[in-house]
Amino acid sequence: MLIFLLAVFGALGTLARYGLQGWLQNQSGVSFPTGTLAVNLLGCLLIGGLNRLALEHLWFPPEWRIALTIGFLGG
Template sequence: MIKVLWIALGGSLGALLRHAVSSLALRLAPPDVPWGTLAANLLGCFLIGALWVLANRYSFPQEVRVFVFTGGIGSLTTFSTYGLESLLLLREGRVLMGLGNILLSNVLGLALVALGAACALLVLGESVTAVAGMQQ
């Protein structure tokens, strides 16, 4: 139960950080590109890389790890976890697995965004061809 509380606390802080980063990015950059999401994902990637090294070097206890990684960075972005796991596979010499993870995550991720949009349009009784334009 305590583990769940650590995750929840880290998650709420990570979500607040995501909101702050996204808001700042949107104030500083034109709105035609999802700069807020990009900024949150890139910050999460940087943080997970730096904190992973520190967690291993200084033997962070399990409670701190779930607070930071699962809760905090997990709610900031899951893209960072994908990046770390892909890098670890490549560094371990599991190149095919690492590249496969990168390829499948991107290709299937985009495909599932389109599929999810198509399913929602079908439920709404609208044309699925609108998915190509991702009309709102």
């Protein structure tokens, strides 16, 4: 089940990252890869926040934490 969740969330995360990065890069209008920088910083912030939330609230299943952090946000 975990591998299935990683595959699904990884695919969704990759598409979301690609779309957001491209949109941010077009909005910035500069040659510096601001879209990539912004997406990477946002991903790091969300991974840290999600891990803290998951560790403080044990109702969060470990499989979903792994799927969201490694799959979606790490994709």
